[in-house]
Amino acid sequence: MKFYKPTSLPDLFRIVNDIEGKKYYLAGGTDINVQIKKDMIKDEPVIFINHLNELRGIFEVEDKIIIGCLTSFKDLLESILIKKHLPYLQKSLNAFASPLLQAMASLGGNLANGSPTADLTPPLLVLDAKLKILSRSKMRIIPLAEFYRGYKQFNLKHNELIGAIIISKQAEAGYDCFHRKIGSRKALTIAKIGLAGLKKAENGIIKDIKLAAGSLNEYPRRLIKLEEYLVGKSIDSLNFTDIEEILQKEITPISDLRSDKEYRWQVTVNLLETFLKN
Template sequence: MFDIKEIKEPKSLDEALKVLDSNTKLKIISGGTDVLIKLHHGKFNDAELLSIKNLDTLRDIKVLEDNTISIGANVTFSDIFRSEVINNNIPILSEAAVSMGGPQIRNMATIGGNICNGAVSADSAPALFSLNAELKLKSLNNERIVKITEFYDGPGKVKIQRNEILTEILIKEENYKNKRGRYIKFANRKALDISMLGVALLYEIEDNSFKDLRISLGVASPTPIRCKNAENFAIGKGVTNEVINKVAELAKMDSNPRNSWRGSRDYRLHLISTLIKRILNDDLIKSEVK
């Protein structure tokens, strides 16, 4: 039996913000796939919940007038990988979405919940880091935009105020136009397992050289990370085996994985190098530079 003291179900975002402002002890819940597990393990006593599941205004995936892609916080992972907007413009996020759990979980779990849970293994995080996603956070009397790369504050910790709700994930056109990418999740099992390592690469090639390269990792540090040294090294350089190997080595140096029962530090470092080289060799040399 879940230890739930109270659950409030507002009918609108404005109502939700008012309720939250009056009681900042409320724990926000949408799909509930993370919160219910914590309740099951007794991590919350007398839980007070604010369900935003029925706020349809947070369920849209749309392209704004300036071609920014807007993804509502209540959008599920099934919504993402079925979306034409996502698949036509940022398929790297669709790859991340379909790798998350099984069909039942994907039908319930929301991208907003996946981000705000702060888990280093969140499947959406590496793809969103590579896309330079921005987060719109609203409170009763304020609204602010935060870069996702500045949102994580440690394992399971994010920089959201107690009276704020994440409403939208925003991806500007400059961060997806003319870019290709790929996300690989490595886990001990092929299905229904938490990521041992997540690798997201987004790149743009011009004249057989890297015009842009973004490498993001999950479960390679206390929070998801961008491999800045590896990225900066590649810009302007030709897409060659020598450059790719150096990029992979620099990415290992940018990371700081830990030992855990899912995999050792050394094995994760090996995976970082191997998966980066696999993506760049398979997806670039074979399809772009031939």
């Protein structure tokens, strides 16, 4: 296995451009080192990026918060800027792994590893986060919702990487915010279900709603059909038979070593009910 350690961002893109096929970036290493140890990655080149400080940090730029891909969960959980503008995002990530993992794991790595269970993706999806995708000669910005194309399939070319996450400072303003990570225990647990929601209601009528689920499909995603159905509905007279029928088209819970599909389904319905009725 070949490892590269670029000396700068331009050097990184030179290396990336020279490698034609599949390659990996080593950011915090908390996913990739496990995969290397288990021989799931054997021959593909691995490029260290963890030392490239241009890719780290949390910044306020006009009406947006920009978070570099190498920013750790710890940095985000301790950030005054995030606490001020995006407190819901900060609280949602409290249950990420353990303090040690929080210090090492990067936000970009959590998104790019492509796990259906990634803690960061559901809250970022309801906040309408965007990704800044970088390559040697080009920068493009895409909604996070357009990043995933299937299980570990991404809207990312061979010479690109996630540079930063972009969130509007107003993304949480005026919303009732909801987040639950359901696991087997409180600490160091992988989500059996992750549900994120933002809701605006006036006089008991839902005016705007955003819902995203993790661990219930091959990648975390927005529940668009359910959102469309719910807008304009009265909270006091929601029809949960209709809601379950639509939800069935949006999620595909499976049975695996962490849980079974019946449990995942029923808990998701219960969580939705809790969020919608409050």
